[in-house]
Amino acid sequence: MTGVLDGYRVLDLSIAMAGPLASMRLGDLGADVIKIEPTSGEWQRHTAAGGATGNRVNASFLSLNRNKRSLAVNLKDPAGRDLLTRLVHSADVFLQNYRPGVAERLGVDYASIAAVKPDIVYASISGYGETGPYAKRPGQDLLLQGMAGALYSSGRAEDPPQAAPYFLADAITAYSAFEGVLAALLHRERTGEGQLVQVNMLDALIAMQMQELTVRTVGGVRQRRGHEIHAHSYIRAPYGIYPTADGxxxxxxxxxxxxxxxxxxxxxxxxxxxxxxxxxxxxxxxxxxxxxxxxxxxxxxxxxxxxxxxxxxVHSYDEVLTDPQVAHNGSFVTYRHPTEGEVTTPGFAFRMSATPPAVGRPAPTTGEHTAEVLAGLGVGREEIRRLIDDGVVACEE
Known part of the structure; x- marks a missing residue:
């Protein structure tokens, strides 16, 4: 059984979480996602959340990069950019989350890519928007949570604002990008037209608070934290996490x-x-x-x-992993990885009766599929070897 996006090709040039999570969801639905990463490997390979480094691939990278192939290529080298251009001809989606100005410097901005493939769906993810007074600020999850307003809607008035204990801004931005790409692909199916899809973390977090912010803008009700336990300033008491005798x-x-x-x-x-x-x-x-x-x-x-x-x-992660409803739902997936052994990660956010999402590939090692991808472009074995020797690409032997 193939996924609903079988036959679509996604070029994923993104790093960290928001972009890789969006492209992974496309891969879960059957798209051929090619992760275009530096010859030294994507940043997330070398930054281990919680110190979970793994054998050769850390847990953070495993969690965000299943169902992808890795092409490790130096885009600062003209030969590397030429390989990317050749791939663009066969792509349906191009995804990047570079800092403002970087895509233009590398020649992979929307105008440049659309000149090669006019019907491309080009998704660009940023922290605050690609123009404006905050455009060059670092688009980091905690910073965006702080800006988006919700941290003054829960807790006690005398306590400091408390951020979500997971990467909320990255996750909602990833799903916003996933949604935008799917909508743009549907438009292309109907009209043959590609387009630019721009997603920023600030707008994604604001849009997620449609009820709360409308209570403020239309109802005129300001946030007000009290002095007792309460989880949401716009919901009546009692509402919150309360201590008991043993938990x-x-x-x-x-x-x-x-x-x-x-x-x-x-x-x-x-x-x-x-x-x-x-x-x-x-x-x-x-x-x-x-x-x-x-x-x-x-x-x-x-x-x-x-x-x-x-x-x-109120579960800990250990209790989530043993919860009977979680087990019944199959909320986690387990697969074999060539260097990490058995890997268990969160699965899929939705079910589909005819074309269900699935794990077809484990998260790749750096350049694991370089030779495979280049061979698909018609690059011969001798040229691949020369590109490796010249440092244009890296290849997992």
């Missing part, structure tokens, strides 16, 4: 009258959820928090569930 649980959108009975806290029943849930948020949260500390997480989850109150456990 934590999450609690959301509880009927205060029912919660009053379950927690044996009659004062909760005197308050109206919609009106007082905002106006008296700290008082409600304080009562709930005090009661939840008196018994175990297991106890509270059982009694809350029995009364139809929305509550759940």
């Amino acid at each position: 934590y649980l999450s609690l959301a959108f509880a009927d205060l009258a029912v919660l009053a009975e379950v927690l044996q806290a009659p004062e909760l029943a005197r308050w109206d959820a919609e009106k007082d849930g905002f106006a008296r948020r700290d008082e409600i949260s304080a009562v709930v928090g005090a009661r939840l500390r008196t018994a175990s997480t297991e106890h509270w989850l059982a009694v809350l569930d029995a009364r139809g109150i929305w509550a759940g456990p």
